[in-house]
Amino acid sequence: MQIIHSEDHRLQDVPTEFYRGRWVEAFETPRRAELVLAAVQRAFPGPVLAPRRFGTAPLLAVHDAGFIDFLATIWERWEAETGPTPAYPNVWPPRRSRMIPTTRPGAELGRYAIDMSSPVLAGTWQAAQSAADCALTGAALVDAGAPAAFALCRPPGHHAGRDYFGGYCFLNNAAIAARAFRDAGAARVAVLDIDYHHGNGTQDIFYACADVLTVSLHADPVQDYPYYAGFADETGEGEGAGCNLNLPLPWGTGYAGWGDALSRALARIAAFAPQRLVVSLGVDAFEGDPISRFRLRGADFADIGRRIGGLGLPTLFVMEGGYAVEAIGDNVASVLGGHMAARG
Amino acid sequence: MQIIHSEDHRLQDVPTEFYRGRWVEAFETPRRAELVLAAVQRAFPGPVLAPRRFGTAPLLAVHDAGFIDFLATIWERWEAETGPTPAYPNVWPPRRSRMIPTTRPGAELGRYAIDMSSPVLAGTWQAAQSAADCALTGAALVDAGAPAAFALCRPPGHHAGRDYFGGYCFLNNAAIAARAFRDAGAARVAVLDIDYHHGNGTQDIFYACADVLTVSLHADPVQDYPYYAGFADETGEGEGAGCNLNLPLPWGTGYAGWGDALSRALARIAAFAPQRLVVSLGVDAFEGDPISRFRLRGADFADIGRRIGGLGLPTLFVMEGGYAVEAIGDNVASVLGGHMAARG
Numbered sequence: 001m002q003i004i005h006s007e008d009h010r011l012q013d014v015p016t017e018f019y020r021g022r023w024v025e026a027f028e029t030p031r032r033a034e035l036v037l038a039a040v041q042r043a044f045p046g047p048v049l050a051p052r053r054f055g056t057a058p059l060l061a062v063h064d065a066g067f068i069d070f071l072a073t074i075w076e077r078w079e080a081e082t083g084p085t086p087a088y089p090n091v092w093p094p095r096r097s098r099m100i101p102t103t104r105p106g107a108e109l110g111r112y113a114i115d116m117s118s119p120v121l122a123g124t125w126q127a128a129q130s131a132a133d134c135a136l137t138g139a140a141l142v143d144a145g146a147p148a149a150f151a152l153c154r155p156p157g158h159h160a161g162r163d164y165f166g167g168y169c170f171l172n173n174a175a176i177a178a179r180a181f182r183d184a185g186a187a188r189v190a191v192l193d194i195d196y197h198h199g200n201g202t203q204d205i206f207y208a209c210a211d212v213l214t215v216s217l218h219a220d221p222v223q224d225y226p227y228y229a230g231f232a233d234e235t236g237e238g239e240g241a242g243c244n245l246n247l248p249l250p251w252g253t254g255y256a257g258w259g260d261a262l263s264r265a266l267a268r269i270a271a272f273a274p275q276r277l278v279v280s281l282g283v284d285a286f287e288g289d290p291i292s293r294f295r296l297r298g299a300d301f302a303d304i305g306r307r308i309g310g311l312g313l314p315t316l317f318v319m320e321g322g323y324a325v326e327a328i329g330d331n332v333a334s335v336l337g338g339h340m341a342a343r344g
Numbered sequence: 345m346q347i348i349h350s351e352d353h354r355l356q357d358v359p360t361e362f363y364r365g366r367w368v369e370a371f372e373t374p375r376r377a378e379l380v381l382a383a384v385q386r387a388f389p390g391p392v393l394a395p396r397r398f399g400t401a402p403l404l405a406v407h408d409a410g411f412i413d414f415l416a417t418i419w420e421r422w423e424a425e426t427g428p429t430p431a432y433p434n435v436w437p438p439r440r441s442r443m444i445p446t447t448r449p450g451a452e453l454g455r456y457a458i459d460m461s462s463p464v465l466a467g468t469w470q471a472a473q474s475a476a477d478c479a480l481t482g483a484a485l486v487d488a489g490a491p492a493a494f495a496l497c498r499p500p501g502h503h504a505g506r507d508y509f510g511g512y513c514f515l516n517n518a519a520i521a522a523r524a525f526r527d528a529g530a531a532r533v534a535v536l537d538i539d540y541h542h543g544n545g546t547q548d549i550f551y552a553c554a555d556v557l558t559v560s561l562h563a564d565p566v567q568d569y570p571y572y573a574g575f576a577d578e579t580g581e582g583e584g585a586g587c588n589l590n591l592p593l594p595w596g597t598g599y600a601g602w603g604d605a606l607s608r609a610l611a612r613i614a615a616f617a618p619q620r621l622v623v624s625l626g627v628d629a630f631e632g633d634p635i636s637r638f639r640l641r642g643a644d645f646a647d648i649g650r651r652i653g654g655l656g657l658p659t660l661f662v663m664e665g666g667y668a669v670e671a672i673g674d675n676v677a678s679v680l681g682g683h684m685a686a687r688g
Contacts (some may be wrong), residue, residue, distance in 0.1 A: 021422075021429040021448055021463075051381035078365075085365040094508045096548065097572040099439075100565075105569035106364055110459075115435035118367075164438045202441065221444075227451035228441040318557055 001044045001336050001344040002149040004137045004282070006051050008130035009033050009154035011123025014086055018116040027291055027323045028117070028168040033154040036319065039124070039329025040150065043337055048152075049141075051133035058136055059129075059171055061120065061179045062205045062304065064163035065100070070112050071170060074120050078105040086119035114159070114166035122157075128170035131155055135173035138316045139180045142276065147343045148315045150281075150336055156320040158193055158280045159226060161204035167197065167226060174280045174318040175205045178212050181316075187211065190313075192265060193218070194304065195282025196292040197319040198230030198246065198304070202280065208238040213272045215265045217258065217285075220248040243272075251293040255300040258285060262304065266311060277313040282321035283331035289324045301331045305338025315339065345388045345680050346493040348481045350395050350472035353377050353498035355467025358430055363461040370669045371635055372461070372512040373447045376458075377498040380663065383673025384494065387681055392496075393485075395477035403473075403515055404479055405523045406549045408507035410445075414456050415472065415514060418464050422449040430463035458503070458510035458570070468499075468615030472514035475499055479517035482660045483524045486620065491687050494625075494680055495521070500664040502537055502624045503570060505548035511541065511570060518624045518662040519549045522556050525660075530619035534559065534657075536609060538648065539664040540636040541628025542590065546624065552582040557589070557616045559609045561602065561629075563637065564592040595637040599644040602629060606651060614655060621657040626665035626676035633668045645675045649682025659683065 010030045016023040041048065052295065059068055078087040082105070091198035093099070109120070131153040138151035157174055159167030174191055181189045191206070193199035193216040206212040222232035236244040245268050247261040269277065283301065285294040308315065317336060321327040354374045360367040385392065396536070403412055422431040436454035437443070446452060453464070475497040482495035501518055503511030518535055525533045534552070535561040537543035550556040565574040580588040589612050591605040613621065627645065629638040652659065661680060666672040 018432075018434050020426045020434070021432045072680045082364045088362075088365045090362050090364070090461070091510070091569065091571065093439075093572040094458045094505055094510075094544070094548070094570075095437075095443075098575075100572070100575060102566050102571050104567065104571065107569075115454075117434070161438055161590050166435070191682075200438065204438070204558050223448065225435065225451075226438075227435065227448065227454075228437040228444070231442075231444060257443075 001340055002049060002136045002141050002146055003040055003044065003152060004049045004051055004149065005037055006130035006134055008127045011122060011127040012155050014119055032322065032325055032328055033152060035325055035329040036152055036332050039333045040336065043333040049137060051130055051137040053182065054133055054136045058176050058180050059132060061183065062138040062162070062172060062175045067112055067163040070108055072125055074105055074108060075122055075124065078120065081105055082232040084224040086121055088116060088119045089113040114163055114164045118166050118170065119170050123265065124170060128137065128155055131157065132171045132173050132176050135177040135318050136180055139177040142314045143181070143184050143314050148317065148339055149297060150317045151319065153319045157201070157318065158199035158320050159201045162185040167254045169201060172201045175202050175276050177316050177318060178278045181231035181276040182211060188272060188274040189276045189278065190215065190269045190272055191278045191280060192269060192308065193280035195280055196284035196289065196294055197225050197282070197321060199280055200226045200229040203229060203244055206240065207236055207244060208240040210239040210243055213243050213269065213274060215245040215268055217247045217249065217261045217265060222251055223251055238291060252295060254295040255297065258294060258296060262307060266307060269311060274313060277311060277315040278321045279308060279315060279317045279337060281332065283328055284321045284323055286322065286324050286327055286331055288327055289322065291323055298327060298334065299332060302338035305335035305341040309342025345684055346482070346485050346490050347384055347388065347496060348393045348395055348478045348493065349381055349496040350474035350478055352471045355471040356465060358463055360600060363663060369652055376622045376666065376669055376672055377496060378671055379673040380496055380676050383677045384680065387677040393481060395481040397438065398477055398480045400585060402520050402524050404478060405527065406516060406519045407504070411456055411507040414452055418449055418452060419466055419468065422464065425449055428466065430465055431464045432460060433457040440510065456508055458508050462510050462512050462514065468514060472499055475501065476515045476517050476520050479521040479662050480524055482578050483521040483616050486658045486660050487528050492683055494661045495663065497663045501545070501662065502539060502543035503545045505545040509648060513545060515651055516545045516549060518622050519546050521660050521662060522622045525620040526555060531555065532616060532618040533620045533622065534613045534616055534618040535622045535624060536613060536652065537624035538629065539624055540628035540638055541569050541626070541665060543624055544573040545587055547578065551580055551588060552584040554583040554587055557587050557613065557618065557630065559589040559592065559612055561591045561605045561609060564594055569594055596639060598639040599641065602638060602640060606648065610651060610655060620655065621659040623654060623659060623661045624664045625661045625676065627672055628665045628667055630666065630668050630671055630672055630675055633666065635667055642671060642675060642678065645678035646682035649679040650686040653683040653686025
């Protein structure tokens with residue numbers, strides 16, 4: 001299993017998060033990636049690859065140009081007005097608003113943010129670009145013949161939409177890789193998102209797209225983040241009608257129910273007959289996760305990997321969520337190991 | 345000048361506000377209303393009236409039913425999940441979201457909020473209802489023959505839209521009063537908003553309405569809150585086309601430029617020939633205001649009142665913003681005094 005990782009992720013580092021009206025210890029921390037890296041290095045000895053640099057063209061293939069310009073420039077504008085304090089939005093567009101740019105960095109933050117989880121810091125843009133480059137490097141390795149690769153991306157990506165960021169995500173690493181697979185010649189690409197939280201950004205990016213199937217298993221948005229998308233009746237639109245499958249599951253779901261949903265997901269992917277698979281790999285369906293409410297056990301993750309491997313598809317794994325830090329590394333390694341075992 | 349006020353405003357009281365990435369001392373405080381009350385009592389001796397109770401019907405005439413239900417119930421739901429901490433949103437709907445209700449109070453907060461300025465507290469609903477009742481009581485007094493009345497509302501209202509709250513506002517007191525004037529028989533009503541900040545909620549409520557003219561003088565939204573509305577090309581829609589006049593002005597505007605805009609506003613109102621006028625009375629165009637950048641001096645406010653009085657319309661003044669607390673009372677009293685002098 002080829003592993004791609006950049007230490008630039010450490011540039012995205014805040015001690016606290018505003019959560020249910022209070023500042024609490026941050027859930028999404030550099031330590032998460034460090035523990036995953038240590039675990040996958042133990043499991044799969046060999047060099048960890050640094051990302052190649054792909055520039056902004058692959059980002060612009062899935063993200064709005066104004067949004068990319070915002071991410072690249074907002075810190076300087078914010079710091080000039082506010083000083084070197086993390087850039088958090090405190091105002092955002094009411095419904096029915098037009099999208100007229102303003103001269104104020106705080107207003108631009110609110111225009112593009114979807115929550116308070118993801119402050120822009122001095123190094124955010126560099127960290128986000130490096131994470132996207134990890135995913136693109138992994139995609140290139142798979143295109144070059146690797147049966148699978150693991151892009152240990154941080155910040156994660158699946159909540160970042162065409163023109164919004166949040167949920168700890170700035171650039172949608174999985175979507176960027178999926179689009180790169182298409183642009184490198186794959187006629188059809190599937191994205192399977194097994195993070196506990198709905199991949200709302202990925203859905204948004206490919207919602208009208210017939211050549212990228214998006215499938216997500218996640219907590220019912222009536223009960224959990226990201227709340228405003230992820231419902232079963234969201235199936236795509238226009239040319240993409242039928243190419244989005246949401247499998248929302250209730251709090252308390254264990255591997256029996258989760259595994260049934262995975263069967264539906266895998267059957268849908270097999271029917272789509274893609275040439276490439278991207279897996280948005282969150283491991284927060286784990287029973288010990290502090291902000292999630294599914295009940296998967298550690299042993300389930302190897303089985304998940306085996307079953308995904310059963311598709312027989314060249315596969316890029318892209319790191320997303322998982323906040324039970326003591327277990328996150330083993331759970332990720334188990335998925336990857338299961339996948340390798342299935343691919344033989 | 346009849347003055348209507350309720351002490352329930354004290355139920356909305358937080359020490360700090362999240363502003364440009366930091367918690368700062370709150371700008372919108374109970375002391376504001378106390379100082380305005382003291383100043384207008386000095387200027388206009390006589391009893392201060394308590395509001396009559398009007399119930400929810402007049403609120404539902406301008407606000408979405410789901411929004412009113414949200415305001416009435418969110419505190420209990422929030423407190424049950426989170427405990428008695430102020431209810432702040434930390435997540436909100438991305439663009440292109442559907443509006444599907446969730447079971448989570450935090451998600452519902454984000455659905456209806458437009459910023460971080462306005463936490464819901466245990467007494468917020470009572471405070472907001474009493475402020476709306478002040479406006480409705482004032483409207484009834486004007487309908488009963490008073491040439492003018494002053495509803496000393498707090499929380500303020502003009503940033504509250506059909507189905508959103510923020511900018512310290514929960515219910516749109518001015519819009520509720522304007523609609524009550526209509527329902528009591530006025531064929532046409534005008535709302536003149538002289539607060540430094542655009543009355544985005546009032547515009548939203550009456551945007552497709554031909555019988556309520558909305559006119560606002562305010563800081564250019566390219567430069568200042570509420571950022572996402574208040575542009576000169578927003579003139580109304582449908583039956584309301586032509587019935588919204590925005591007069592955005594740049595930072596640094598003094599009374600020369602501001603007074604020219606007021607002339608345009610008054611001419612437009614006179615041409616509309618309304619039977620009633622509601623004035624959203626913010627005094628944050630004052631040069632000493634801590635969060636505003638116009639340069640009106642204290643002496644200008646009496647002239648503003650005189651010029652509005654020159655319209656000769658039965659007028660309800662509704663308190664909105666103004667954060668230079670040492671001057672806010674005198675500036676409000678000056679507007680009201682100027683109006684009384686003009687009406688004779």
